[in-house]
Amino acid sequence: MTRTPLADVACSIARATDLFGDAWTALIMRDVLTGVTRFDALAHDLGISRKVLAARLSRLVEEGVLVRERYQERPPREHYRATRKGEELYPVLLALMEWGDRWYAGPAGPPARIRHLGCGRDTTPVSACAHCGEPLTVGNTTQLPGPGGRTGPGTRVLGPLLSGREDGREDTPEAGRAAAV
Amino acid sequence: MTRTPLADVACSIARATDLFGDAWTALIMRDVLTGVTRFDALAHDLGISRKVLAARLSRLVEEGVLVRERYQERPPREHYRATRKGEELYPVLLALMEWGDRWYAGPAGPPARIRHLGCGRDTTPVSACAHCGEPLTVGNTTQLPGPGGRTGPGTRVLGPLLSGREDGREDTPEAGRAAAV
DNA sequence: CTACCCGAGTTCCCCGAGGGAACTTAAGGG
DNA sequence: CCCTTAAGTTCCCTCGGGGAACTCGGGTAG
Numbered sequence: 231m232t233r234t235p236l237a238d239v240a241c242s243i244a245r246a247t248d249l250f251g252d253a254w255t256a257l258i259m260r261d262v263l264t265g266v267t268r269f270d271a272l273a274h275d276l277g278i279s280r281k282v283l284a285a286r287l288s289r290l291v292e293e294g295v296l297v298r299e300r301y302q303e304r305p306p307r308e309h310y311r312a313t314r315k316g317e318e319l320y321p322v323l324l325a326l327m328e329w330g331d332r333w334y335a336g337p338a339g340p341p342a343r344i345r346h347l348g349c350g351r352d353t354t355p356v357s358a359c360a361h362c363g364e365p366l367t368v369g370n371t372t373q374l375p376g377p378g379g380r381t382g383p384g385t386r387v388l389g390p391l392l393s394g395r396e397d398g399r400e401d402t403p404e405a406g407r408a409a410a411v
Numbered sequence: 412m413t414r415t416p417l418a419d420v421a422c423s424i425a426r427a428t429d430l431f432g433d434a435w436t437a438l439i440m441r442d443v444l445t446g447v448t449r450f451d452a453l454a455h456d457l458g459i460s461r462k463v464l465a466a467r468l469s470r471l472v473e474e475g476v477l478v479r480e481r482y483q484e485r486p487p488r489e490h491y492r493a494t495r496k497g498e499e500l501y502p503v504l505l506a507l508m509e510w511g512d513r514w515y516a517g518p519a520g521p522p523a524r525i526r527h528l529g530c531g532r533d534t535t536p537v538s539a540c541a542h543c544g545e546p547l548t549v550g551n552t553t554q555l556p557g558p559g560g561r562t563g564p565g566t567r568v569l570g571p572l573l574s575g576r577e578d579g580r581e582d583t584p585e586a587g588r589a590a591a592v
Numbered sequence: 593c594t595a596c597c598c599g600a601g602t603t604c605c606c607c608g609a610g611g612g613a614a615c616t617t618a619a620g621g622g
Numbered sequence: 623c624c625c626t627t628a629a630g631t632t633c634c635c636t637c638g639g640g641g642a643a644c645t646c647g648g649g650t651a652g
Binding site for chain 2: 612
Binding site for chain 1: 422423424425426427428429431432433434435436437438441444445493496498499500501502503504505506507508509510511512513514515516517519520521522523524525526527528529530532533534535536537538539540541542543544545547548549551552553554555556557558559
């Protein structure tokens with residue numbers, strides 16, 4: 231496979247994807263943030279091969295997303311906890327979950343709810359503008375080269391935006407669900 | 412590899428990850444939403460193997476995330492465009508990008524900026540509560556089983572939350588950067 | 593004191609997915 | 623008539639994932 235190295239591309243998505251763009255990493259982070267922090271618990275909960283789990287965990291520790299630490303001395307046992315860098319992946323998980331809920335929840339509804347302790351209500355996460363709080367969409371944002379971007383041919387950033395897309399038709403979550411079946 | 416099927420797990424993250432948890436899919440969606448919609452353009456821009464690109468694209472079309480459509484008749488040429496389902500992956504991309512910016516942007520700053528056309532300012536996306544607009548974090552949210560969840564042993568949802576985590580130390584983006592180097 | 597469980601990995605083998613490059617098909621263009 | 627472009631497809635090779643067994647350090651039960 232020799233996964234193409236994406237970490238050095240001038241794109242934050244590529245960099246994030248280099249770590250996170252793996253079927254297991256998101257699930258591992260979900261579990262760790264959820265309180266499933268022990269090796270065996272993760273292996274059992276995820277159904278992941280122990281070999282791959284060990285590899286992912288050490289990669290995540292290398293990256294500073296998790297820390298391996300002893301949680302009891304006798305017998306010595308280690309587990310994994312999220313660092314701040316790891317915790318900040320939470321919005322990514324929320325976005326994935328929200329999307330999965332919208333497009334794959336059966337008629338029964340989503341498998342989980344997120345309760346916001348701040349306002350006490352079950353909530354859905356939205357990607358909002360840090361300044362005005364309005365939701366950010368493909369349609370109301372545009373991308374510009376940033377200071378850290380080696381701006382040049384081939385430089386890819388997110389979003390010069392849709393060319394023609396004013397139809398409004400296309401599918402709904404329900405249609406999507408049906409199509410997926 | 413025989414990638415373990417995650418799509419049928421009672422977790423929206425797993426379902427989303429089943430599609431999106433692949434190094435290339437996020438980059439492909441970024442490009443398509445960005446206006447890079449032609450096969451060769453994608454292959455060239457991403458440096459992805461044409462074989463894998465073809466496989467990913469047809470998977471994404473199957474899933475209803477992209478549509479393959481003719482953009483000129485003579486000679487007949489097809490390209491790919493995002494459906495609504497595809498566009499709604501935007502928040503996931505934004506979250507990944509934001510995280511990448513926070514933790515991997517060099518001293519020069521992030522490679523790209525997001526301009527919110529609504530308020531006209533360069534913005535950073537935050538995951539906010541749909542009700543009160545407050546940012547959602549690991550610390551201020553909790554998860555509860557949802558209606559669609561087969562609640563039982565082994566059911567994993569996001570977030571019963573951190574046990575002990577009131578230290579406040581650990582690393583900062585800068586420390587993380589340094590550690591990653 | 594020995595035998596039997598953990599928890600946390602590591603090792604082994606097999607197979608299939610990804611990389612890479614060449615080949616194909618269809619329609620212009622010089 | 624041959625070259626070029628777009629959009630894939632095919633082939634071979636390697637490497638990483640699945641799966642299960644094995645290891646290793648340290649209890650704990652009998």
